[in-house]
Amino acid sequence: MLVHAPKEHSRDQTPPPKHANNHGLFKKSHTCGSLYAKCACNYGNSKDSHSFSEEQRLQTKSNPTTPSDQYTYQSTKRFSSPDINHHRRVSQVCLCPKSCSRSSNIIRANIYLDHPEINFPIPVELPKDYQSKSLPLILHPELKERLSLDHSSPADDQNSSPTRQKFLQDFGIIPQMGNGFGPTKKHSGCSLDAGTIQRIRRNSGEPEKNEYWRNLVRKLKNDVAEVEGKYEAVQAEVFELRKQVGAKEAQVMRLQREVHKLKCVLQQTNAARDGELLASIQKQHAMANRVPQSQTNNSKKQGVSAESSECTGDGGNIPITKYDKDFRSKQLIKQAILDNDFLKNMDTCQVREMVDCMHPKEFSAGSLVITEGEAGGALFVSARGELEVIKDGKVLGHMGPGKAFGELAILYNCTRTASIRAVDNVKVWILDRKVFQQIMMRTGLQRLQDNINFLKSVPLLQNLNNDVLAKIADVLEVEFYPAGVHIVRQGASGDTFYIISSGSVKVTQRPPSRMEEEEIRVLHRGDYFGEQALLKEDLRTASVISVCPGVECLTLDRKHFKQLIGDISEIREKDYGDEERLNKPSSSSEQQEYEYITLDDLEVVATLGLGGFGRVELVQYTKDPSFTFALKCLKKQHIVDTQQQEHIYSERSIMMGCRSPFICRLYRTYRDSKYVYMLLEACLGGEVWTILRDRSCFDDNITRFIVGCVIEAFDYLHSRGIIYRDLKPENLLLDARGYVKLTDFGFSKRLGYSSKTWTFCGTPDYVAPETILNKGHDKAVDFWALGILMHELLTGSPPFTADDPMKTYNLILKGIDMIDFAKHNVGRTAQSLIKRLCSHCPSERLGCQRGGIQDIRKHRWFQGFDWDGLVARTLPPPIHHPVISPCDTSNFDTFDKDDDVPPDELSNWDHNF
Known part of the structure; x- marks a missing residue:
C-alpha cells in the first residue's frame, strides 16, 4: 500500500515535487484484496530515499520541527481494517497534509475506489493508533457535509435517503453508535444512481468533462472501425491487383525469352552471311571466326584463331629479316611499344627483336594506311607525318609520330574496325603477324631451353x-x-x-x-x-x-x-607412363562403329545450331528411324580462306579417339565438293548456354554439377596429352538424362606432356594471359577457362568482357584480383576456387601443381560433392529437360532454312577426311 501526500497544501508549505504522484500509488493485492503502503520519501530537491516504519512515520508527522508536509512516506505496514483489507473496491489510500499533530489522535487520508465513474479521492479519518480490526473507520466530516449525512443518531442514519444508504453500503460502511460509521462486509456490485454520482463529482471539485471525453472516445472508436473496414477492402483489392501483375510479369518474361531467342538466331544468321560475303571478297585475307564488336549475354560468343603455324625446335622455316635503323628510330619504335597498353607486356628481348624486324613504308597524303573492313595482318608505328582515324566516314581523331596501332592484327586474323588515312606524306614502321609469331615462338623456346640447360647443370x-x-x-x-x-x-x-x-x-x-x-x-x-x-x-x-x-x-x-x-x-x-597413354590405340570395334551409314542414308530433321563455319543438323537414319545423329556441316571454302585445315583434321583425329561419357562422340566423317561432315552423337537435352541465357545465372548446386562434368572431361583429355582451348557454355550440351558433354573440338590439340603451343586461338573472354602474350601455352589454359566458366555460370557473364577484343585482353592482363566479386554475390569458397584457377602464373593454377586435377576436386567448394556418383552417372542431374523422342528438338532454338549454296572447293586438302 502506497501512502503519500495529496495535492492539497497550505500556503506556508512547499509544494510537493513535480514527480510525486498526488493521487497515490496504493495498489490492491490480487490475492486477498488487502492494501500495502509503499512510496518513496523525498524532501525538497533531495534525491535521498528513506524508509519508515508506521511508528517512525507517525512520530515524524507529530514532530513540529520536521517538515512532514513535504514528505512522502514509504511504509510496508499492512492496514488490517476489514473495510480496507476485504473491500476490493478500495484501490488507494493517501495521507492528507498535516494528517496528525501532537494534540491530535486522528490521521486524515484519501481513499480511491475501483469504480469506472468515481475517479476522485474520498476523504477519511483514521485513529492515530490505527492497527486493530475493532477500531472503526471514520469518514472525514467534509465527506458528510458534501453528502448531507446526518450525525444525530443511528436511527436517523438508517432511515436516511436510499441514495445515501446505497452509497454507504457500496463503500462497505454502515452507521455506528457514537463514532459515526463502522465497517461492514463487502457488498457485491455498485448501484449508485446518476444523481449521487453527479453530486460526488460536483462536491469533490471534479470537472464535468468525462462525458465529453467518453463521447469522443466512442466517436473515435466508430471512426477507427470504419477506417479498418475500408482498409480491409483496399487490402483485398491490392491483393487481387498483385495477382494480376504477377500474371502479366510472367507473360512478359515468356515474351522476352522468345524475343531473345529470335534475336540470337538473327544475329547468328547475319554473322554467318557476313562471313561468307567477306570471304568471297577477300579470299586471301579472310577472318577466322570474326569477333563481333559488341557482344552481349544474349548472343553467342565467337571463337578466334590465327593460322596454325606451329614450329619445331628450330623455330620453323619462316625467314626473319632484320632492318637497319638509326638510334633515334629504334628509340621511337621502342617507346611506342612500351606506351601501348598491350605491347608493353612483352619481355625485353621480345621488344628488342620486334624493333629490329620492323620495316619502313611511306604513304602519300590522302592515301589509306589501313582500310576499314579489310583483313588485318600487321602492326604499325607512325614515324613521320600526321594520320587521321576514320570510322563510318567520320573522323574520330588524329595521330602523330611515335604511336603504335593495329596491334590486334598481330594476334590473329581480324577485320580492321576503322580506317587510317595520311593527312600529309607519312612514314610508318610495319611488323607482319607471321614475323611477330616467329619472334614470340623463338624467344620462348630459347628461354625454355636455356632454363632447362641451367637446371641440368x-x-x-x-x-x-x-x-x-x-x-x-x-x-x-x-x-x-x-x-x-x-x-x-x-x-x-x-x-x-x-x-x-x-x-x-x-x-x-x-x-x-x-x-x-x-x-x-x-x-x-x-x-x-x-x-x-x-x-x-x-x-x-x-x-x-x-x-x-x-x-x-x-x-x-x-x-x-x-x-x-x-x-x-x-x-x-x-613412372608417369605418359607415352603409353598417349600412344594407346583405339580398338578396331570402336573405330568401325556406324561405318555402314553413308551420307545418303541420312535425312535432315531440323537445324540444331549454326556458326561461322557452317551448320549442325539433326539427321535421321532412314533405314532405322530410331537412330538420330547430329551432322556438323563445314564449308570447305571458308576453311581454306581462313587457313583452318589443320584445326579441322585435329578435331577429327581427337574426337574419333575419345571414349568418355563427358565428351560428345564422333562416329564418322564425310566429304563432298562443298562440305566436310562430322557424324556426331545427338545430345537433345539442349545447350547449357541457352538455359543460362533464359535463367540469367545458376546457383552453386547447378554450377557445381556442370563444372564437375567438365573436370571429368578435362581429366580424360589431359591424361592423354590433349588440350581443349575452347571452353564456354556454348560448347556444353546436355544429353537426354541431363548430363553435360563437351563438344566442338575445333581448337583442341594433341600436345604431349612437356610441350607448348603458340597458336593464338580461343574465345576472347576466355583466353589466358600466356595465350595473349604469345608466351606458349599448355593445359593450364583449360584450367584458366574453367575459372572463367565458373564465374559466368554463377553471375551470367564472364569476369573480363568489353566491346572491343583488345580492351578485353587488357582487362585479362590486369588479372583476376581486379574483379569485384561482391556486387555479384559470389560466395567466398567459390571466389577462392575461381581466383586459384585464374592465377596469372600458369604453374600456380590449381590443377597444374603436384596434386594435378585432384586438387580441384578436393577444394572446399566441392566439399560433399558425390564424385563417384557423377562418374557412375547415378547422381541426379539438377537440370533435366525431358526428351520425348529421338527427333525432339524442343530444347533448341529455331533456325531458318539455309538456302545459300557455298561454292565448290576442289583443292583436295580433305582427301584423307
Whole structure:
C-alpha cells in the first residue's frame, strides 16, 4: 500500500515535487484484496530515499520541527481494517497534509475506489493508533457535509435517503453508535444512481468533462472501425491487383525469352552471311571466326584463331629479316611499344627483336594506311607525318609520330574496325603477324631451353627427366640485382635457389676468428647457389654480392618447388607412363562403329545450331528411324580462306579417339565438293548456354554439377596429352538424362606432356594471359577457362568482357584480383576456387601443381560433392529437360532454312577426311 501526500497544501508549505504522484500509488493485492503502503520519501530537491516504519512515520508527522508536509512516506505496514483489507473496491489510500499533530489522535487520508465513474479521492479519518480490526473507520466530516449525512443518531442514519444508504453500503460502511460509521462486509456490485454520482463529482471539485471525453472516445472508436473496414477492402483489392501483375510479369518474361531467342538466331544468321560475303571478297585475307564488336549475354560468343603455324625446335622455316635503323628510330619504335597498353607486356628481348624486324613504308597524303573492313595482318608505328582515324566516314581523331596501332592484327586474323588515312606524306614502321609469331615462338623456346640447360647443370636436379625439368623451368622467375647488392647474407636463413643467367657475383665469407669478410670466388652465367634451400630451411654459409654492371638471376623458392614437384626422391622414382597413354590405340570395334551409314542414308530433321563455319543438323537414319545423329556441316571454302585445315583434321583425329561419357562422340566423317561432315552423337537435352541465357545465372548446386562434368572431361583429355582451348557454355550440351558433354573440338590439340603451343586461338573472354602474350601455352589454359566458366555460370557473364577484343585482353592482363566479386554475390569458397584457377602464373593454377586435377576436386567448394556418383552417372542431374523422342528438338532454338549454296572447293586438302 502506497501512502503519500495529496495535492492539497497550505500556503506556508512547499509544494510537493513535480514527480510525486498526488493521487497515490496504493495498489490492491490480487490475492486477498488487502492494501500495502509503499512510496518513496523525498524532501525538497533531495534525491535521498528513506524508509519508515508506521511508528517512525507517525512520530515524524507529530514532530513540529520536521517538515512532514513535504514528505512522502514509504511504509510496508499492512492496514488490517476489514473495510480496507476485504473491500476490493478500495484501490488507494493517501495521507492528507498535516494528517496528525501532537494534540491530535486522528490521521486524515484519501481513499480511491475501483469504480469506472468515481475517479476522485474520498476523504477519511483514521485513529492515530490505527492497527486493530475493532477500531472503526471514520469518514472525514467534509465527506458528510458534501453528502448531507446526518450525525444525530443511528436511527436517523438508517432511515436516511436510499441514495445515501446505497452509497454507504457500496463503500462497505454502515452507521455506528457514537463514532459515526463502522465497517461492514463487502457488498457485491455498485448501484449508485446518476444523481449521487453527479453530486460526488460536483462536491469533490471534479470537472464535468468525462462525458465529453467518453463521447469522443466512442466517436473515435466508430471512426477507427470504419477506417479498418475500408482498409480491409483496399487490402483485398491490392491483393487481387498483385495477382494480376504477377500474371502479366510472367507473360512478359515468356515474351522476352522468345524475343531473345529470335534475336540470337538473327544475329547468328547475319554473322554467318557476313562471313561468307567477306570471304568471297577477300579470299586471301579472310577472318577466322570474326569477333563481333559488341557482344552481349544474349548472343553467342565467337571463337578466334590465327593460322596454325606451329614450329619445331628450330623455330620453323619462316625467314626473319632484320632492318637497319638509326638510334633515334629504334628509340621511337621502342617507346611506342612500351606506351601501348598491350605491347608493353612483352619481355625485353621480345621488344628488342620486334624493333629490329620492323620495316619502313611511306604513304602519300590522302592515301589509306589501313582500310576499314579489310583483313588485318600487321602492326604499325607512325614515324613521320600526321594520320587521321576514320570510322563510318567520320573522323574520330588524329595521330602523330611515335604511336603504335593495329596491334590486334598481330594476334590473329581480324577485320580492321576503322580506317587510317595520311593527312600529309607519312612514314610508318610495319611488323607482319607471321614475323611477330616467329619472334614470340623463338624467344620462348630459347628461354625454355636455356632454363632447362641451367637446371641440368645442378647436381641436385640433373637426374630428373625433361618433363619435370620443363615444369621447374616454367616457374623460374627473373630477378635483376644492381651492382653491390647483397643477394644472400652469411648466417641468414634462406628458402630461394638462384641461377645466374647474365652477369657475375662474388662470394665472400667471414671466418670465425676475423671480423672482415674474405672473397672466396666469383660466379658467372650458368653458375648457381642456394640449392640446399629447396630441400630444407637453410642457413647461408657465405654472402653473395652482385658486381658491376649488375646480375640477372633465375630464382625458385622452396614453397613453389614443393607445390609443383614435391620430394625429389619421389620424382626420380615416379613412372608417369605418359607415352603409353598417349600412344594407346583405339580398338578396331570402336573405330568401325556406324561405318555402314553413308551420307545418303541420312535425312535432315531440323537445324540444331549454326556458326561461322557452317551448320549442325539433326539427321535421321532412314533405314532405322530410331537412330538420330547430329551432322556438323563445314564449308570447305571458308576453311581454306581462313587457313583452318589443320584445326579441322585435329578435331577429327581427337574426337574419333575419345571414349568418355563427358565428351560428345564422333562416329564418322564425310566429304563432298562443298562440305566436310562430322557424324556426331545427338545430345537433345539442349545447350547449357541457352538455359543460362533464359535463367540469367545458376546457383552453386547447378554450377557445381556442370563444372564437375567438365573436370571429368578435362581429366580424360589431359591424361592423354590433349588440350581443349575452347571452353564456354556454348560448347556444353546436355544429353537426354541431363548430363553435360563437351563438344566442338575445333581448337583442341594433341600436345604431349612437356610441350607448348603458340597458336593464338580461343574465345576472347576466355583466353589466358600466356595465350595473349604469345608466351606458349599448355593445359593450364583449360584450367584458366574453367575459372572463367565458373564465374559466368554463377553471375551470367564472364569476369573480363568489353566491346572491343583488345580492351578485353587488357582487362585479362590486369588479372583476376581486379574483379569485384561482391556486387555479384559470389560466395567466398567459390571466389577462392575461381581466383586459384585464374592465377596469372600458369604453374600456380590449381590443377597444374603436384596434386594435378585432384586438387580441384578436393577444394572446399566441392566439399560433399558425390564424385563417384557423377562418374557412375547415378547422381541426379539438377537440370533435366525431358526428351520425348529421338527427333525432339524442343530444347533448341529455331533456325531458318539455309538456302545459300557455298561454292565448290576442289583443292583436295580433305582427301584423307
